[in-house]
Amino acid sequence: MANHFSFIFFLISFFAPWCCIFAINPACRTTCGSIDVKYPFGTGYGCGSPRFYPYVTCPKDHLLLNTHTGSYPITSISYTTSALTITPPSMSTCSSMQQSPNIGLDWASPFELGPSTFLLLSCTPPTSSLTVKGSPVCDTSSSHLCDSFYTCPSVIGLSLPLFPPSNTCCVYSPANFNSKGELDLRVLKCGGYTSIVSLEDFPTDPNQWQYGVSLKYTHGAFDNYYIDNKCNACEESGGVCGFSPPSDAFICVCKNGTNSTIQCSYFNIDYQGDEDMFGSSASSSTWTSWLGILGGMMLLYM
Structure with a gap:
């Protein structure tokens, strides 16, 4: 039984980073009315800096x-x-x-x-x-x-x-x-x-x-770190810098509402053009397929 749980934990650990890229608030925008909104500001919960x-x-x-x-x-x-x-x-x-x-x-x-x-x-x-x-x-x-x-x-x-x-x-x-x-x-x-x-x-x-x-x-050490290391790359890839509660870890919110821990272009694939792999209409079936495979592997193993 212990081996079963170990294998299940491995599968969850392997797939968790992919499942967690979905945005908590997909409404992050780069403008509010006529004003450009950039980090550290945000247009809603999970957008910009938590400070x-x-x-x-x-x-x-x-x-x-x-x-x-x-x-x-x-x-x-x-x-x-x-x-x-x-x-x-x-x-x-x-x-x-x-x-x-x-x-x-x-x-x-x-x-x-x-x-x-x-x-x-x-x-x-x-x-x-x-x-x-x-x-x-x-x-x-x-x-x-x-x-x-x-x-x-x-x-x-x-x-x-x-x-x-x-x-x-x-x-x-x-x-x-x-x-x-x-x-x-x-x-x-x-x-x-x-x-x-x-x-x-x-x-x-x-x-x-x-x-x-x-x-x-004033920028805090939190904001300076993410501006220097992640936020610029996120914005250059077409994303909006944000955070993921409750840990307030940095995320890059992409235009189609998905989250990335790096940048939006990291998840782009050629046949979907500018859309992210997990945010387009076609990707819904892809994500469903991955869940089906995961579930099947767990049942088969058990």
Whole structure:
């Protein structure tokens, strides 16, 4: 009996690597809406790096950053500088100003604030008295940004009059989050905020500014290892880099929904063109045949 189990274990060990290439989530894609999605980001569970899921997801073709304070649309990603931009729906812009809840990041996430310029709006005057841990937080040398932003007629959305006094606005520099990982507007006694990624070529025209919150992300040793050793080869073969729970081992998710531990082209065969051996319609019978052979060998031996 022991020999029987040894032989069965051998067969399972031989065929297991082939059976395990099927994708847990065959929906891994290289785009989400109009944004290119590459490692370490992914469009769903099992896609990209496990460090970045579930912080970045793609429900209904909208790439989102999820934190304990809300979900924020991601509008751009720079893979060369490891940066992205989010546009919180409650953030004020020149065309729309409103009261805002706190915004924050999870401490365990691989994200931190990038070089955005925050303006705190509708604050209790004078903003020169605004302090965090006893230190002033308003950059008076950049107060001209407040003057320009307050020319936008939408200031009435913050319950301010047209052309409100500039001492209710603060250029928060350097911007930082509190111990909860949040921009706490209530503690700062401000009604809203805006964040400027770039003034473009119009430093005094807030209609032309690029609004959003810039974030930096960091690769861990896990991600660096797989980028250097496996992910590039996977992407070059037409696959999407992902992971296989619960061990979170690296996998290369191919276009037809199969998984490979190496790269998609490893499983290509000539008579199936660009389709993977275990993902095409023809391969279903191939896989069934292998299972039949395995079952027959086990019964015959026993």
